[in-house]
Amino acid sequence: MAKTNIVAKTGNEAMADAMRQINPDVVAAYPITPATEIVQIFSGYVADGLVKTEFVPVESEHSAMSACIGASAAGGRAMTGTSSQGLALMAEMLYVASGLRLPIVLADVNRALSSPINIHCDHSDTMMLKESGWIQIFSENAQEGYDNMIQAVRIAEKARLPVIVTTDGFIISHGMERIEILSDEDVKNFVGEYKPEQYLLNSAAPITIGALDLPDYYFEHRRQAAEAMKEAKSIILDISKEYGQKFGRSYGLFEEYKLSDAELVIVAMGSTAGTTKVVVDELRASGVKAGLLKPRVFRPFPKDEIASALKGAKAIAVLDRSDSMNGNEGPVCLEVKAALYDKGLAKPVVDYIFGLGGREIRLQDVEMVYNDLASMLKGKTFDKVNYMGVRE
Amino acid sequence: MKEKETKPGWKELPAGGLIIGGGTARDFKTGDWRSNRPVLIPEKCISCLTCWMYCPDSAVIVKDGKVVGFDYDHCKGCGICEHECPVKGKAIKMISEKEAKNK
DSSP states (O other): OOEEEEEEEEHHHHHHHHHHHHHSEEEEOOOTTTTHHHHHHHHHHTTTEEEEESEOOSSSHHHHHHHHHHHHTTTOOEEEEEEEHHHHHHHHHHHHHHHHHOOHHHHHHHEOSSSOOOOSSSSSSHHHHHTTEEEEEESSSSSHHHHHHHHHHHEEEHHTSSSEEETTTTTTSSSEEEEEOOOHHHHHHHHHHOOOOSTTTTTTEEEEEOOOHHHHHHHHHHHHHHHHOOOOOOHHHHHHHHHHHHOOOOOEEEEEEOOOOOOOEEHHHHHHHHHHHHHHEEEEEHHOOOEEESSSSSHHHHHHHHHTTTTTEEEEEESSOOOSSSSSSSSSHHHHHHHHHHHHHOOOOOEEEEEEOOOOOOOHHHHHHHHHHHHTTTTTTOSSEEEEEEOO | OOOHHHHHTTSSGGGGGGGGGSOOGSSOOOGGSSSEEEEOHHHHTTOHHHHHHHHHTOOEEEEEEEEEEOOOOOOOOOOHHHOOOOOTTTTEEEHHHHHHHHH
């Protein structure tokens, strides 16, 4: 097994360190809370000559993504980091990146969207772009953020799709944790050298990128991207497996925590999954068959796999850290319900929208959800969508 | 169904809307928007190549230093060739596409 160093790092430091070890060709970014530090720390590495990266300090996130698109189209590895309003300002260019099938990697530190203005965590920013053609990988803690970032480079380049790796704003980004980092050499070998098949700076094989598509070709190109997203599932699994074999930390499309025989199941993404695990352990100690399903990859959504994993559940609660504004359930719950429906699994599913704008979720909140599930089995009825932790 | 025969499906196209190879503008025929076309009057033409220099679409065909005609697949009918022709009475005449069709 490869040698690892145990260090204390915040989520942002972990992401910046992953970027240093990846040593991309170009990083273009604009500072935004709580993602600022990622690129701030990284620019220090550039100044100190620890990376060979061309660092482009741009005047907005729209330009940051534009510069990454240019760099990636030219044949380089391009990365950036952002959050919330910054991701929203990038939105136009995010669609360009995925449509051109450029393997850009973006660290998104989840934060609520304005207005009212709020710098704290929820998942509204990433969810807003779930249909943008970017692979979305959620992290439970700084360790996963670090590991996901390194894998994302390979996933993006193999799938020829851009990847967003998220961490929860402040909770992960500014919280210090014990994490294990790999040696620079191991990361260098794992990510390897980027050799695109076609790129603009290859004068031996000229290409045009970004030509006008119109009704007679656009549909076909979007169909290709949809197929690439479908194929990305096995690519993510392969690369995650390789990472696990080499470095001992394995990841799948989602994590099953004490799920195999669980009757009361919570589906939760990001740092809340960690909180939920503590409650699951406590409930298990008192004989309650509680379990957790933590989606790691939200795009492509592993629909069939998640439905199979939830087969044994008797009651399911989905925790959504963003609202779909009367869609009606939150985005994660909608996906889970659709997955179950298509497998003919008519199970009681209840949605809890929580934690918007950084509102705390405590152990007793999660416990309450499990209690609700238990009383649901005894015949008590609940609203399909509940707002947990909001003042009535 | 007819389009299927002439245009590639999504599995055949290069990914991401790439156009592979250079010089592909030649294959993209832009002349079909034209409403007027230039016609050469060879007996008046002195082959000074002024029209060739001014043509924004490189649509003036020159062979052995002489203007021999126009590439109607790419000429958009802007008429700059006729306008710039220094020959008295003009060696290039713009005619309408309708007129050209009836000829």
